[in-house]
Amino acid sequence: MLAELKQVADESVFLLFTDVAGMNTKNTAEMRGIARENDASVRVIKNRMFRHVAKDMGLDSEMNEHLTGSTGLVYGKGEVSTVAKALKKFIDENKIATFKMGAVEGAFVTKEQIEQLAKLPSRQELLSMILGGFLAPAQNIANLLNNSMGEFAGLLAAYEDKLKEEA
DSSP states (O other), X not given: OHHHHHHHHHHOSEEEEEEOTTOOHHHHHHHXXXXXXXXXXXXXXXXXXHHHHHHHHTOHHHHGGGOOSSEEEEEESSOHHHHHHHHHHHHHHHSOOXXXXXXXXXXXXXXXXXXXXXXXXXXXXXXXHHHHHHHHHHXXXXXXXXXXXXXXXXXXXXXXXXXXXHO
């Protein structure tokens, strides 16, 4: 079991720890489903076992105080903000689990930092925003040219009418 936890910690981009006290089988299954939908996994861990892993990670001084009570570990290799957002929604809707702390790319993160990660846009949303930012100037130029050509055509028509009146 200890070797498995070490392997999970070594291979995962993120580790999010939750307090799962009061969760029943249905809640746990729902939490696992949410994690799975976001390329993550969930397991209930023994705090005593993970203390050894935290020591190997060099995070025992930060993590040990949070490794109390019933602890769930959500881990994966995908996008941490997407997983944190989905878990935050689950936590808010069910009022049973809470974040304890975590590690992202080997760095300790607090409960508050995980909640901030949950507020970040996903990678896909960020890419869309960036693409929109790149396309906006081109769209503005196209609109300006289109409007300018229409105005120019109107000026030409008015000038033509004026010439006809004078003739």
